[in-house]
Amino acid sequence: MMSTNVVRVQRGTFLKEIARLLTEHRISAVPVVDDDDRPVGVVSEADLLRKQLGLTALLPAVRQESDHRSKTEATTAEGLMTSPAVVAYPDWTIVEAGWLMQARSVKRLPVVDDSGRLAGVISRSDLLQVFLRRDRAIQEEVLEGVLTRTLGLSPSAITVDVSDGHVMLSGLVERRSVIPAAVRLCRGVDGVVEVSQRLQYDVDDSTGGS
The missing domain is CATH 3.10.580.10 (CBS-domain)
Structure with a gap:
């Protein structure tokens, strides 16, 4: 920018x-x-x-x-x-x-x-x-650029909703540690005002996780 x-x-x-x-x-x-x-x-x-x-x-x-x-x-x-x-x-x-x-x-x-x-x-x-960036453009960059290409997540497993620059991530990821990384990278996308998430995970690989 x-x-x-x-x-x-x-x-x-x-x-x-x-x-x-x-x-x-x-x-x-x-x-x-x-x-x-x-x-x-x-x-x-x-x-x-x-x-x-x-x-x-x-x-x-x-x-x-x-x-x-x-x-x-x-x-x-x-x-x-x-x-x-x-x-x-x-x-x-x-x-x-x-x-x-x-x-x-x-x-x-x-x-x-x-x-x-x-x-x-x-x-x-x-x-x-x-x-002024359109929500659709933000959604595409978050899904294709951040989640798919950068983090290697399956686009079919994640839903990205954008409204007036506010991004909501939902769906299923394999590892819990991916979630904070995804949120941090999404916040860096031009036009993003805030990022919220309702992501679930299969494996808790965080410190102290079982």
């Missing part, structure tokens, strides 16, 4: 150039990266507007190297950025990304890989597009 063609800037990028990029690409914020392409902060259109209007007192307090410099005097990304950057990870679900956006009041989240390098960006519009 993330966009991989990411507009980014360096610490030394001038604010006028950032404003141009935001306008040209019709985005609300841009990640600031270091020389290794690791996000160190974010500059948003709100940051630029506050500076322009002299309302930097409304900016959230953050710890950064340039704390001693007034944001009203900032001329580059380093002086105005909110740091550290609030980031997401590629294996996150849309629910996790959406929750973080809501909790931190941001419209865009840089996505970083295992080494901390910028891999993409998730926006609110990206999340909305995922939520």
